[in-house]
Amino acid sequence: MKTGHHLSDFELIAMLVLLRLGEDAYGVPIAREIEEQTKREVKLGSVYAALERLEEKGFVASELGQPTQERGGRAKRYFHITQQGMREVRETRRTLIRLWQGIPDLKRGPL
Amino acid sequence: MRRANSPEPPRMATWLLEQFSPVLENAPLAGDLIEAFKQGRSASWYWRQVFWSLLVALPNLLRKKWGCLAYAVSWGGFISAAWISMLPIHGRGSALPLVFTLLAKGWGIEWPWSMVYQIAFVTAFEAMIVAFALGAYLAFFRIWKPRKFLQALILVIAVLAISNVAILGIPDWWVVLSIPSMVALLLSMWTANRGNTSRHPS
Numbered sequence: 001m002k003t004g005h006h007l008s009d010f011e012l013i014a015m016l017v018l019l020r021l022g023e024d025a026y027g028v029p030i031a032r033e034i035e036e037q038t039k040r041e042v043k044l045g046s047v048y049a050a051l052e053r054l055e056e057k058g059f060v061a062s063e064l065g066q067p068t069q070e071r072g073g074r075a076k077r078y079f080h081i082t083q084q085g086m087r088e089v090r091e092t093r094r095t096l097i098r099l100w101q102g103i104p105d106l107k108r109g110p111l
Numbered sequence: 112m113r114r115a116n117s118p119e120p121p122r123m124a125t126w127l128l129e130q131f132s133p134v135l136e137n138a139p140l141a142g143d144l145i146e147a148f149k150q151g152r153s154a155s156w157y158w159r160q161v162f163w164s165l166l167v168a169l170p171n172l173l174r175k176k177w178g179c180l181a182y183a184v185s186w187g188g189f190i191s192a193a194w195i196s197m198l199p200i201h202g203r204g205s206a207l208p209l210v211f212t213l214l215a216k217g218w219g220i221e222w223p224w225s226m227v228y229q230i231a232f233v234t235a236f237e238a239m240i241v242a243f244a245l246g247a248y249l250a251f252f253r254i255w256k257p258r259k260f261l262q263a264l265i266l267v268i269a270v271l272a273i274s275n276v277a278i279l280g281i282p283d284w285w286v287v288l289s290i291p292s293m294v295a296l297l298l299s300m301w302t303a304n305r306g307n308t309s310r311h312p313s
Contacts (some may be wrong), residue, residue, distance in 0.1 A: 045164030074142025
Protein backbone atom coordinates (compact mmCIF):
# COMPACT_ATOMS: atom_id res chain seq x y z
CA MET A 1 0.00 0.00 0.00
CA LYS A 2 1.25 3.47 -0.89
CA THR A 3 1.95 5.98 1.83
CA GLY A 4 2.89 9.65 1.76
CA HIS A 5 1.12 12.92 1.00
CA HIS A 6 -2.59 13.21 0.41
CA LEU A 7 -4.35 16.12 -1.21
CA SER A 8 -7.17 17.86 0.64
CA ASP A 9 -10.27 18.90 -1.35
CA PHE A 10 -9.08 22.48 -1.54
CA GLU A 11 -5.54 21.50 -2.51
CA LEU A 12 -6.88 19.31 -5.33
CA ILE A 13 -9.13 22.16 -6.52
CA ALA A 14 -6.16 24.55 -6.45
CA MET A 15 -4.02 22.16 -8.47
CA LEU A 16 -6.73 21.59 -11.07
CA VAL A 17 -7.14 25.35 -11.38
CA LEU A 18 -3.39 25.72 -11.92
CA LEU A 19 -3.71 23.22 -14.79
CA ARG A 20 -6.65 25.16 -16.28
CA LEU A 21 -4.89 28.53 -16.06
CA GLY A 22 -1.51 27.44 -17.39
CA GLU A 23 1.10 30.20 -17.45
CA ASP A 24 -1.20 32.94 -16.10
CA ALA A 25 -1.68 31.27 -12.72
CA TYR A 26 -1.19 33.86 -9.99
CA GLY A 27 -3.33 34.83 -6.98
CA VAL A 28 -6.14 36.87 -8.58
CA PRO A 29 -7.05 34.56 -11.50
CA ILE A 30 -6.60 31.47 -9.32
CA ALA A 31 -9.06 32.81 -6.72
CA ARG A 32 -11.48 33.96 -9.46
CA GLU A 33 -11.44 30.58 -11.18
CA ILE A 34 -12.03 28.72 -7.90
CA GLU A 35 -14.95 31.07 -7.12
CA GLU A 36 -16.48 30.54 -10.55
CA GLN A 37 -16.19 26.78 -10.36
CA THR A 38 -17.25 26.30 -6.72
CA LYS A 39 -19.74 29.23 -6.55
CA ARG A 40 -18.28 30.22 -3.17
CA GLU A 41 -16.31 33.24 -2.01
CA VAL A 42 -12.63 32.34 -1.75
CA LYS A 43 -10.17 33.93 0.65
CA LEU A 44 -6.88 34.73 -1.07
CA GLY A 45 -5.07 34.01 2.19
CA SER A 46 -6.43 30.45 2.12
CA VAL A 47 -5.39 30.04 -1.53
CA TYR A 48 -1.83 31.08 -0.70
CA ALA A 49 -1.76 28.87 2.41
CA ALA A 50 -2.84 25.85 0.30
CA LEU A 51 -0.36 26.63 -2.47
CA GLU A 52 2.47 27.04 0.03
CA ARG A 53 1.63 23.67 1.56
CA LEU A 54 1.69 22.15 -1.93
CA GLU A 55 5.01 23.85 -2.60
CA GLU A 56 6.45 22.34 0.59
CA LYS A 57 5.26 18.91 -0.57
CA GLY A 58 7.00 19.48 -3.90
CA PHE A 59 3.78 19.42 -5.97
CA VAL A 60 3.87 23.09 -6.93
CA ALA A 61 6.63 25.59 -7.70
CA SER A 62 6.43 29.38 -7.87
CA GLU A 63 8.39 32.33 -9.21
CA LEU A 64 8.09 36.09 -8.87
CA GLY A 65 7.16 38.38 -11.78
CA GLN A 66 7.83 42.09 -12.11
CA PRO A 67 6.30 44.60 -9.63
CA THR A 68 3.52 46.71 -11.18
CA GLN A 69 1.98 50.05 -10.28
CA GLU A 70 -1.61 48.75 -10.19
CA ARG A 71 -0.57 46.32 -7.47
CA GLY A 72 1.00 48.99 -5.25
CA GLY A 73 4.47 48.13 -6.53
CA ARG A 74 4.20 44.46 -5.63
CA ALA A 75 5.19 41.56 -7.83
CA LYS A 76 2.94 38.71 -8.97
CA ARG A 77 3.78 35.23 -7.78
CA TYR A 78 3.21 32.69 -10.55
CA PHE A 79 2.51 29.08 -9.64
CA HIS A 80 2.86 25.94 -11.73
CA ILE A 81 2.58 22.21 -11.11
CA THR A 82 5.73 20.13 -10.92
CA GLN A 83 6.22 16.65 -12.39
CA GLN A 84 5.69 15.20 -8.92
CA GLY A 85 2.50 17.26 -8.64
CA MET A 86 1.23 15.92 -11.98
CA ARG A 87 1.81 12.35 -10.82
CA GLU A 88 -0.12 13.11 -7.61
CA VAL A 89 -3.05 14.63 -9.53
CA ARG A 90 -3.24 11.60 -11.84
CA GLU A 91 -3.09 9.23 -8.88
CA THR A 92 -5.83 11.16 -7.05
CA ARG A 93 -7.98 11.10 -10.21
CA ARG A 94 -7.57 7.33 -10.53
CA THR A 95 -8.47 6.87 -6.85
CA LEU A 96 -11.58 9.05 -7.13
CA ILE A 97 -12.74 7.24 -10.30
CA ARG A 98 -12.30 3.87 -8.57
CA LEU A 99 -14.31 5.11 -5.59
CA TRP A 100 -17.12 6.51 -7.76
CA GLN A 101 -17.33 3.30 -9.76
CA GLY A 102 -18.23 1.38 -6.62
CA ILE A 103 -21.20 3.61 -5.85
CA PRO A 104 -24.71 2.95 -7.23
CA ASP A 105 -26.51 5.60 -9.30
CA LEU A 106 -27.27 8.47 -6.89
CA LYS A 107 -30.36 9.58 -8.83
CA ARG A 108 -32.25 6.39 -8.08
CA GLY A 109 -30.70 5.53 -4.71
CA PRO A 110 -31.81 6.40 -1.17
CA LEU A 111 -29.26 9.28 -1.04
CA MET B 112 -20.48 42.44 -4.22
CA ARG B 113 -18.97 45.04 -6.57
CA ARG B 114 -17.61 48.46 -5.75
CA ALA B 115 -18.99 51.59 -7.34
CA ASN B 116 -17.16 54.48 -5.71
CA SER B 117 -13.53 54.72 -4.42
CA PRO B 118 -10.77 53.49 -6.80
CA GLU B 119 -8.40 52.98 -3.83
CA PRO B 120 -8.76 50.24 -1.21
CA PRO B 121 -9.68 51.31 2.37
CA ARG B 122 -6.67 53.10 3.79
CA MET B 123 -6.89 51.57 7.24
CA ALA B 124 -7.06 48.02 5.83
CA THR B 125 -4.11 48.72 3.54
CA TRP B 126 -2.20 50.19 6.48
CA LEU B 127 -2.87 47.00 8.46
CA LEU B 128 -1.75 44.96 5.49
CA GLU B 129 1.45 47.03 5.23
CA GLN B 130 2.16 46.69 8.95
CA PHE B 131 1.61 42.96 8.93
CA SER B 132 3.29 42.21 5.60
CA PRO B 133 6.26 40.73 7.45
CA VAL B 134 3.76 38.47 9.23
CA LEU B 135 2.21 37.43 5.94
CA GLU B 136 5.70 37.08 4.46
CA ASN B 137 3.99 37.40 1.14
CA ALA B 138 4.05 40.72 -0.68
CA PRO B 139 2.39 39.16 -3.78
CA LEU B 140 -0.67 38.36 -1.66
CA ALA B 141 -0.98 42.02 -0.66
CA GLY B 142 -0.56 42.95 -4.34
CA ASP B 143 -3.29 40.49 -5.34
CA LEU B 144 -5.71 42.01 -2.84
CA ILE B 145 -5.02 45.52 -4.17
CA GLU B 146 -5.34 44.36 -7.78
CA ALA B 147 -8.61 42.52 -7.10
CA PHE B 148 -10.04 45.59 -5.37
CA LYS B 149 -9.12 47.80 -8.31
CA GLN B 150 -10.90 45.33 -10.59
CA GLY B 151 -14.16 46.03 -8.77
CA ARG B 152 -14.24 44.23 -5.42
CA SER B 153 -16.03 45.96 -2.53
CA ALA B 154 -14.46 47.56 0.53
CA SER B 155 -16.09 44.95 2.79
CA TRP B 156 -14.60 42.20 0.62
CA TYR B 157 -11.17 43.84 1.01
CA TRP B 158 -11.52 44.06 4.79
CA ARG B 159 -12.61 40.41 5.05
CA GLN B 160 -9.68 39.32 2.90
CA VAL B 161 -7.16 41.34 4.94
CA PHE B 162 -8.35 39.92 8.27
CA TRP B 163 -8.53 36.37 6.93
CA SER B 164 -5.05 36.64 5.43
CA LEU B 165 -3.65 37.72 8.78
CA LEU B 166 -5.51 34.94 10.58
CA VAL B 167 -4.33 32.27 8.16
CA ALA B 168 -0.74 33.57 8.40
CA LEU B 169 -0.61 33.04 12.18
CA PRO B 170 -0.04 29.24 12.29
CA ASN B 171 2.70 29.59 9.67
CA LEU B 172 4.18 32.42 11.67
CA LEU B 173 4.24 30.36 14.87
CA ARG B 174 5.91 27.51 13.01
CA LYS B 175 8.51 29.54 11.12
CA LYS B 176 9.26 32.36 13.55
CA TRP B 177 9.31 30.41 16.78
CA GLY B 178 12.63 32.03 17.72
CA CYS B 179 11.19 35.56 17.49
CA LEU B 180 8.12 34.46 19.38
CA ALA B 181 10.14 32.83 22.17
CA TYR B 182 12.32 35.96 22.41
CA ALA B 183 9.25 38.23 22.66
CA VAL B 184 7.54 35.95 25.21
CA SER B 185 10.70 35.95 27.35
CA TRP B 186 10.97 39.75 27.37
CA GLY B 187 7.22 40.10 27.94
CA GLY B 188 7.55 37.74 30.90
CA PHE B 189 10.51 39.70 32.26
CA ILE B 190 8.65 43.03 32.07
CA SER B 191 5.57 41.43 33.58
CA ALA B 192 7.61 39.97 36.46
CA ALA B 193 9.27 43.34 37.07
CA TRP B 194 5.89 45.05 37.34
CA ILE B 195 4.29 42.34 39.46
CA SER B 196 7.18 42.57 41.92
CA MET B 197 6.57 46.31 42.27
CA LEU B 198 2.76 46.53 42.28
CA PRO B 199 0.32 45.82 45.14
CA ILE B 200 -1.38 42.59 44.00
CA HIS B 201 -3.55 40.45 46.32
CA GLY B 202 -2.93 42.66 49.33
CA ARG B 203 0.84 42.67 48.92
CA GLY B 204 2.20 46.10 49.77
CA SER B 205 4.27 48.22 47.45
CA ALA B 206 5.86 51.64 47.50
CA LEU B 207 5.30 52.24 43.82
CA PRO B 208 1.72 53.65 43.94
CA LEU B 209 2.86 55.97 46.74
CA VAL B 210 5.74 57.19 44.58
CA PHE B 211 3.33 57.84 41.73
CA THR B 212 0.98 59.77 44.00
CA LEU B 213 3.72 61.85 45.63
CA LEU B 214 5.29 62.74 42.29
CA ALA B 215 1.92 63.64 40.80
CA LYS B 216 1.03 65.81 43.80
CA GLY B 217 4.48 67.35 43.89
CA TRP B 218 4.03 68.44 40.29
CA GLY B 219 0.49 69.67 40.95
CA ILE B 220 -1.08 66.95 38.81
CA GLU B 221 -4.67 66.10 39.80
CA TRP B 222 -7.00 63.35 38.61
CA PRO B 223 -7.68 62.58 35.74
CA TRP B 224 -4.31 63.92 34.55
CA SER B 225 -2.57 61.92 37.27
CA MET B 226 -3.92 58.80 35.55
CA VAL B 227 -2.58 59.98 32.19
CA TYR B 228 0.76 60.63 33.86
CA GLN B 229 0.74 57.14 35.37
CA ILE B 230 -0.01 55.50 32.01
CA ALA B 231 2.73 57.57 30.37
CA PHE B 232 5.17 56.52 33.10
CA VAL B 233 4.30 52.83 32.74
CA THR B 234 4.47 53.07 28.93
CA ALA B 235 7.86 54.80 29.05
CA PHE B 236 9.24 52.15 31.45
CA GLU B 237 8.05 49.29 29.24
CA ALA B 238 9.11 51.04 26.02
CA MET B 239 12.65 51.42 27.37
CA ILE B 240 12.98 47.69 28.01
CA VAL B 241 11.31 46.76 24.69
CA ALA B 242 13.63 49.20 22.87
CA PHE B 243 16.63 47.52 24.50
CA ALA B 244 15.33 44.07 23.48
CA LEU B 245 14.66 45.31 19.95
CA GLY B 246 18.12 46.89 19.68
CA ALA B 247 19.75 43.66 20.89
CA TYR B 248 17.76 41.67 18.30
CA LEU B 249 18.73 44.01 15.43
CA ALA B 250 22.37 44.13 16.49
CA PHE B 251 22.58 40.34 16.85
CA PHE B 252 21.28 39.78 13.32
CA ARG B 253 23.26 42.78 11.98
CA ILE B 254 20.18 44.42 10.53
CA TRP B 255 20.63 47.63 12.48
CA LYS B 256 19.25 50.71 10.68
CA PRO B 257 18.52 53.81 12.81
CA ARG B 258 15.54 54.93 10.68
CA LYS B 259 13.86 51.53 10.88
CA PHE B 260 14.64 51.33 14.58
CA LEU B 261 12.92 54.70 15.15
CA GLN B 262 9.88 53.64 13.07
CA ALA B 263 9.65 50.45 15.08
CA LEU B 264 10.01 52.39 18.33
CA ILE B 265 7.08 54.66 17.44
CA LEU B 266 5.02 51.53 16.81
CA VAL B 267 6.14 50.14 20.19
CA ILE B 268 5.08 53.28 22.05
CA ALA B 269 1.70 53.38 20.24
CA VAL B 270 0.97 49.69 20.98
CA LEU B 271 2.04 50.00 24.62
CA ALA B 272 0.09 53.22 25.25
CA ILE B 273 -3.12 51.85 23.71
CA SER B 274 -2.70 48.50 25.51
CA ASN B 275 -2.02 50.14 28.87
CA VAL B 276 -5.21 52.21 28.57
CA ALA B 277 -7.19 49.09 27.55
CA ILE B 278 -5.70 46.99 30.35
CA LEU B 279 -7.10 49.36 32.99
CA GLY B 280 -10.58 48.04 32.16
CA ILE B 281 -9.66 44.40 32.84
CA PRO B 282 -10.34 43.22 36.45
CA ASP B 283 -7.32 40.87 36.71
CA TRP B 284 -5.18 43.10 34.56
CA TRP B 285 -1.88 41.82 35.93
CA VAL B 286 -2.59 38.40 34.32
CA VAL B 287 -2.32 39.93 30.84
CA LEU B 288 0.49 42.31 31.76
CA SER B 289 3.10 40.59 29.57
CA ILE B 290 0.95 40.63 26.41
CA PRO B 291 1.36 44.32 25.38
CA SER B 292 5.15 44.18 25.67
CA MET B 293 5.26 40.87 23.83
CA VAL B 294 3.04 42.11 20.98
CA ALA B 295 4.90 45.43 20.80
CA LEU B 296 8.26 43.66 20.58
CA LEU B 297 7.07 41.19 17.93
CA LEU B 298 5.55 43.92 15.76
CA SER B 299 8.60 46.13 16.11
CA MET B 300 10.93 43.27 15.15
CA TRP B 301 8.92 42.62 11.99
CA THR B 302 8.66 46.33 11.22
CA ALA B 303 12.42 46.79 11.59
CA ASN B 304 13.05 43.68 9.50
CA ARG B 305 10.63 44.66 6.71
CA GLY B 306 12.13 44.77 3.22
CA ASN B 307 15.13 42.80 4.37
CA THR B 308 14.80 39.87 2.00
CA SER B 309 18.29 38.51 2.52
CA ARG B 310 17.79 37.67 6.18
CA HIS B 311 14.83 36.04 7.80
CA PRO B 312 15.93 35.29 11.35
CA SER B 313 13.72 32.69 12.92
